[in-house]
Amino acid sequence: MAILDDVxxxxxxxxxxxxxxxxxxxxxxxxxxxYAWECHPWPSIPEEVRAIVASELVVAVKIADRVDALALREMQPDVFLPATTAWSEPKVAFRMGGIDADHLAELVTEAWRTQAPKYLRREYDDAPAGQPA
Known part of the structure; x- marks a missing residue:
C-alpha cells in the first residue's frame, strides 16, 4: 500500500x-x-466520493488530458475515483491503498511534467539514470 512518503x-x-x-x-x-495533493473531504465533493476521501488516503494529480483521466477511471474504477470537483482540471484522484509504488511514481512524475517549465523537464531528462536531477 502506498503512503504519502512514497509521493x-x-x-x-x-x-x-x-x-x-x-x-x-x-x-x-x-x-x-x-501538481499533486492529498485530498480532503470538502463539502463541494460529491457525497459518494467524499465518503471515500474521508475514510482512506486519496491523492490527486494533474494530468495532461481529460481523456487520460477517463481511461484510468475505466481501467481501474476501484482505484481511480469519479470526478471530485471541477477545480484543478484535468486531474485524477486515486486510492493510495490500491496503487503500487511504480504506478504512483509514474503518476506523480507525469503530473509534475504537466506543470513544470521546459528547462526543469530538460534538467530531469538529462540527469543520469538513478540520480536525482
Whole structure:
C-alpha cells in the first residue's frame, strides 16, 4: 500500500518540486503550480466520493488530458475515483491503498511534467539514470 512518503520520495527527485502544507493536507508544487495533493473531504465533493476521501488516503494529480483521466477511471474504477470537483482540471484522484509504488511514481512524475517549465523537464531528462536531477 502506498503512503504519502512514497509521493514525497518521488517529488523530492523532481527539479523545482516543493511540498507545502495546505488546509487540505500535503500538496506539491513546481514553480508555484500545483501538481499533486492529498485530498480532503470538502463539502463541494460529491457525497459518494467524499465518503471515500474521508475514510482512506486519496491523492490527486494533474494530468495532461481529460481523456487520460477517463481511461484510468475505466481501467481501474476501484482505484481511480469519479470526478471530485471541477477545480484543478484535468486531474485524477486515486486510492493510495490500491496503487503500487511504480504506478504512483509514474503518476506523480507525469503530473509534475504537466506543470513544470521546459528547462526543469530538460534538467530531469538529462540527469543520469538513478540520480536525482
Amino acid at each position: 514525497r520520495r518521488t517529488a523530492d527527485r523532481l527539479p523545482g518540486s516543493e511540498e507545502r502544507a495546505t488546509t487540505g493536507g500535503a500538496a506539491w508544487f513546481v514553480r508555484g503550480k500545483l
